[in-house]
Amino acid sequence: MASNPSPKAAYWRDNLKLLITLLVIWFVVSYGAGILFVDQLDKIKIGGFPLGFWFAQQGSIYTFVVLIFVYVVRMAALDRKHDVHED
Numbered sequence: 001m002a003s004n005p006s007p008k009a010a011y012w013r014d015n016l017k018l019l020i021t022l023l024v025i026w027f028v029v030s031y032g033a034g035i036l037f038v039d040q041l042d043k044i045k046i047g048g049f050p051l052g053f054w055f056a057q058q059g060s061i062y063t064f065v066v067l068i069f070v071y072v073v074r075m076a077a078l079d080r081k082h083d084v085h086e087d
Contacts, residue, residue: 011082018074022067030060 005013033041038052046054079085 007082011078011084014078014082015075018071018078022071026060026064026067029055029063034060 034052034056038050038056041052041055042050044051076085
């Protein structure tokens with residue numbers, strides 16, 4: 001007999017899914033674009049610098065900052081969905 005997960009378990013599952021998704025995006029940008037795909041990206045220049053260098057030095061930091069804002073917005077929506085938000 002299957003039962004519905006508790007509200008806390010559902011909230012935690014959704015929270016972990018969001019967190020893992022954002023961490024995978026950050027990993028792909030920082031490790032993938034800065035290390036694995038650097039040779040292909042270096043063929044493109046931004047401000048006179050190869051794109052692979054740009055991702056390794058700046059892109060992963062900018063991506064991380066954007067992901068923080070995305071996390072805040074998505075968690076606020078998740079809190080409202082599970083009715084654990086603060087008014």
